Amino acid sequence: MDTEEDLVLRSRSGDHLAFARLIEMHQAAAVRVATAVLGSGTEADDAVQDAFIKSYTRLTQFDSQRSFRPWLLAIVANEARNHRRAAGRRVAVTLRLAAHGDGAAARSPVGDPAQAYDAHELRCRVAAAVSKLSDRDREIVALRYFAELSEAETAEALGCALGTVKSRLSRARRRLQACLVEEGEP
């Protein structure tokens, strides 16, 4: 089986099928990050497409000793930011979840329908709280939790120190908690 490194090397030499495999491997994470920055919709898909093309043209700049995923997601986040800026207005971000009982939700291990409903409601409320975060906070939350990068990889993707990532994540979580508590207050 091809390793990611092999795929990158083959893509560099112009192998489109190898690059297609890379896209398939990282597409879901890329779309999640773009969605967190731009909100659910076709705009996120457009940004991801542009990011993949940009990453293909810049493959020669990629240091193959490093992990491909943070490098790619940095380009995705940057492209999504550019798309958001190009929109020219502060559009409110809405994160839409897959309908209850379909897609990933259907594969949820929760068996009891009541529990499944509670879990879905909790996800909806947390997603709504994430939508209210600042662009910066949403971006770091997306990289760390939606794309499941490690803290070190998140730091690499954002081009900042590990300590900075830790403190920014901690602040973002505190704001999320505050949103969730505020929502329930009269």
Next chain:
Amino acid sequence: MRRRSIEMPDERLEAVLRDVGAHLALDVPATATATATGTATERPAMVTTVLARIAELDNHDVRDPAGSRPPRRRFGGERRRSLVLVGAGAVVVVALVLAITPTRDAVAGWFGIGAVRITTTDPGTPGGAGPRAEASTPPTLSPESSP
């Protein structure tokens, strides 16, 4: 109906956030495409679109493969031409500056002061800046002189 507030420890919130990420609505429709071996496989539409755009880029030779040499430019290529223009401009600017270098009096006039003139005069000249004659020539007594 008012929603109850949610408080949870960090670890729980992190787990829910991962869960939210996994449940985000991602529209990734699949499209049938033929592979190099001729077998049809299901590829997400995005992969197909991206590959088509990359193929276009490759046709226009925009990509910069590792170790590739830049296309040869004829003499007077855009980059070189602009460098020549910048150099010529710099020479003209220097020549102009040298040609219109203002005099000291003019510069002093801009600041509303008189130009400082440093003149040299012979020592002892009345009104000159040198030491006074009396100080520089001690009195001498001649033995022939009588009161």
